[in-house]
Amino acid sequence: xxxxxxxxxxxxxxxxxxxxxxxxxxxxxxxxxxxxxxxxxxxxxxxxxxxxxxxxxxxxxxxxxxxxxxxxxxxxxxxxxxxxxxxxxxxxxxxxxxxxxxxxxxxxxxxxxxxxxxxxxxxxxxxxxxxxxxxxxxxxxxxxxxxxxxxxxxxxxxxxxxxxxxxxxxxxxxxxxxxxxxxxxxxxxxxxxxxxxxxxxxxxxxxxxxxxxxxxxxxxxxxxxxxxxxxxxxxxxxxxxxxxxxxxxxxxxxxxxxxxxxxxxxxxxxxxxxxxxxxxxxxxxxxxxxxxxxxxxxxxxxxxxxxxxxxxxxxxxxxxxxxxxxxxxxxxxxxxxxxxxxxxxxxxxxxxxxxxxxxxxxxxxxxxxxxxxxxxxxxxxxxxxxxxxxxxxxxxxxxxxxxxxxxxxxxxxxxxxxxxxxxxxxxxxxxxxxxxxxxxxxxxxxxxxxxxxxxxxxxxxxxxxxxxxxxxxxxxxxxxxxxxxxxxxxxxxxxxxxxxxxxxxxxxxxxx
Numbered sequence: 001x002x003x004x005x006x007x008x009x010x011x012x013x014x015x016x017x018x019x020x021x022x023x024x025x026x027x028x029x030x031x032x033x034x035x036x037x038x039x040x041x042x043x044x045x046x047x048x049x050x051x052x053x054x055x056x057x058x059x060x061x062x063x064x065x066x067x068x069x070x071x072x073x074x075x076x077x078x079x080x081x082x083x084x085x086x087x088x089x090x091x092x093x094x095x096x097x098x099x100x101x102x103x104x105x106x107x108x109x110x111x112x113x114x115x116x117x118x119x120x121x122x123x124x125x126x127x128x129x130x131x132x133x134x135x136x137x138x139x140x141x142x143x144x145x146x147x148x149x150x151x152x153x154x155x156x157x158x159x160x161x162x163x164x165x166x167x168x169x170x171x172x173x174x175x176x177x178x179x180x181x182x183x184x185x186x187x188x189x190x191x192x193x194x195x196x197x198x199x200x201x202x203x204x205x206x207x208x209x210x211x212x213x214x215x216x217x218x219x220x221x222x223x224x225x226x227x228x229x230x231x232x233x234x235x236x237x238x239x240x241x242x243x244x245x246x247x248x249x250x251x252x253x254x255x256x257x258x259x260x261x262x263x264x265x266x267x268x269x270x271x272x273x274x275x276x277x278x279x280x281x282x283x284x285x286x287x288x289x290x291x292x293x294x295x296x297x298x299x300x301x302x303x304x305x306x307x308x309x310x311x312x313x314x315x316x317x318x319x320x321x322x323x324x325x326x327x328x329x330x331x332x333x334x335x336x337x338x339x340x341x342x343x344x345x346x347x348x349x350x351x352x353x354x355x356x357x358x359x360x361x362x363x364x365x366x367x368x369x370x371x372x373x374x375x376x377x378x379x380x381x382x383x384x385x386x387x388x389x390x391x392x393x394x395x396x397x398x399x400x401x402x403x404x405x406x407x408x409x410x411x412x413x414x415x416x417x418x419x420x421x422x423x424x425x426x427x428x429x430x431x432x433x434x435x436x437x438x439x440x441x442x443x444x445x446x447x448x449x450x451x452x453x454x455x456x457x458x459x460x461x462x463x464x465x466x467x468x469x470x471x472x473x474x475x476x477x478x479x480x481x482x483x484x485x486x487x488x489x490x491x492x493x494x495x496x497x498x499x500x501x502x503x504x505x506x507x508x509x510x511x512x
Contacts, residue, residue: 025510028220028221028510029220029222029223030220030222030223030224030491030508031223031226031242032223032224032225032226033228033234033243033245034226034227037197038199038200038225038227039177039180039196040179040180041054041180041194042165042170042176043055044123044125044165045123045176047124047125052500052501053505054200056163056187057187057188057202057223057504057506058163058183059164059187060163060164060185060210060211061159061162061164062076063080064214065214065419067419068213070419071214072155072159073214073215074093075211076092076104076186076210077091077092077093078091078093079091085147085150086133086147086149087145087146087147088144088145088154088158089142089144090143090144090145091141092106092142092143093141093210094141095209096186098166098184098186099184099190099191100169100184102166102168102184104186105140106137106139106141106142106143107137108165108166110137111165111167112164112165113145114135115165115171116129117129117132125161127426129157131147131148131149131154131157132145132146132147133146133147149451150453151422152420152451152458153330153331153423153450156416156418156419157423160417164186165179165185166184169182186210188204188211188217188506189203189204189205190202190203192222199224199225200223200224200225201223201224201225202224204220204221204222205217211506215504215506216506218505218507219509219510220509220510226243235249238257238486244487244490245485245488245508247485248368249484249485249486250484251267251312251313251482253484253486254267255313255484258486263487263489264489264491265486265487266495267482268482268483268485269319269480269481269482269483269495269502270480270483270498270499270500270501271414271417271500271502272412272413272414272481273326274307274372274411274477274478274481275324275411275412276298276475276476277408277409277411277475278295278298278409278436278473278475279406279407279409279436280292280295280438281438283404285404285405285407286361286362286407288353288355288359289361293350293352294353295472296346297345297346297350298346298380298383298385299338299339300339300343301343302478303341303379304320304341304476304479306375307375308320310371310372310375311371312484318479320477320478321415321477322477323466323469323477324424324425324428325424326498328419329415329420329421330419330420331420331421331455331458333459333460333462334466336466336467343382346383347383350384350385356384358383358384358385360386360387360388361385361408362387362389362405362407363380363388363407363409364390364397364400364407364408364410365390365391366393366394366397367391367393368412369410369411370389370391373389373391374389376478377389380408387408404433406436409436413427415500417500421449422449425449425450428446428475429442429445429465429469430447431443437469437472437475445461445462445465446465448461449461489511491511492508492511493507493508494507494509
């Protein structure tokens with residue numbers, strides 16, 4: 001690994017001596033590389049983070065969460081009110097049009113949410129809207145969203161991922177993927193062209209004026225998103241002036257690139273975090289993990305502080321949640337601390353559990369978090385646990401999940417995307433295939449916490465759930481996810497957003 005990193009840095013250094021890093025500010029075009037090809041910007045049909053970033057710029061929701069001011073703000077709705085514990089009424093803006101000039105109305109909201117909750121609609125994140133009972137049109141500029149049960153994170157679900165879609169352009173399509181041929185939104189950018197090979201070209205929407213400070217528009221006129229699966233090719237393209245931003249680079253690589261005066265480096269912090277989950281269910285592929293002493297030993301073997309420094313060269317202050325939520329998220333409460341790093345005590349626990357010589361296991365992880373999985377494997381090896389790392393793509397991950405093949409899972413989670421802990425509790429502890437503990441007490445507490453409007457009572461229920469999760473060593477948060485980003489020096493990135501991507505397209509601006 002050290003040899004590979006050295007060779008990569010040498011290649012960067014050679015590139016600095018030979019390549020002209022020429023930005024395209026003169027053409028007012030920002031060029032962004034994504035790892036995979038983009039077939040649509042309809043996030044409801046393709047939930048990859050890259051698609052979500054583009055969709056967020058092309059479409060809008062009823063409300064938006066201002067991550068810098070830490071408050072909900074109007075977007076397509078100019079105001080809202082809670083009529084009763086189950087009903088939110090939204091008064092819609094009257095000055096918004098779709099990119100094709102058609103006025104935005106309540107029909108678009110009713111169409112979008114109605115499609116999302118329709119039993120006949122199939123999409124991977126359908127559970128995000130399972131709390132909605134119905135959506136009602138009061139008049140052309142007023143709608144009501146009615147919950148099936150009290151839902152404290154309802155506004156967050158509407159602010160994140162619920163992009164309102166055009167009833168007139170998408171509704172009549174039998175195959176919703178055909179929407180890619182005529183994409184219209186209300187957002188700060190409109191789609192000029194979309195081609196799986198040539199990429200996506202976006203153009204600034206001159207009529208976008210409803211985002212305010214919460215969702216500001218960029219001063220960049222055009223954005224060209226291209227597919228570049230190979231990391232080395234992306235680095236070479238930045239050096240050659242063919243792209244303007246290299247996201248999620250290795251820290252050392254980004255710092256080496258920033259040594260060139262034509263380039264710069266920004267380290268972003270997202271709301272996402274990495275975690276280690278252990279399959280403690282009765283049907284676990286590794287029976288050793290049913291023993292809480294074994295699970296605690298594995299967690300005590302991991303130096304979380306060292307893991308946090310891995311992506312930042314040890315030069316930035318570590319940032320990690322102390323439980324499966326951030327302290328700033330609504331409903332987040334806990335009192336039991338994570339187990340301390342203590343490999344000798346971990347060995348003793350393994351011996352006590354009947355594994356003095358350790359055992360073999362498999363670590364599943366995403367391709368994007370392979371480095372975390374590899375480091376965790378090294379820590380486990382020090383206590384005699386021989387862990388093979390399988391870094392998989394998202395489709396392979398979901399298949400392994402459904403087949404119940406996870407033993408040790410080292411992955412990243414977007415913390416529910418927003419400022420509420422409810423999504424996390426509902427995802428990890430629902431008693432389904434995603435739930436690796438199937439602890440009846442935790443499931444009951446998690447379900448209660450997602451249907452409580454009183455914040456104080458809700459925090460006490462979440463505290464009881466998170467404390468048991470830590471005591472039983474089911475899941476341990478490992479580290480925040482720093483995102484070293486190398487980019488042209490002509491580009492400025494707004495930082496400080498607690499969002500999954502750490503920035504929105506509106507946060508990318510040409511420097512004054």
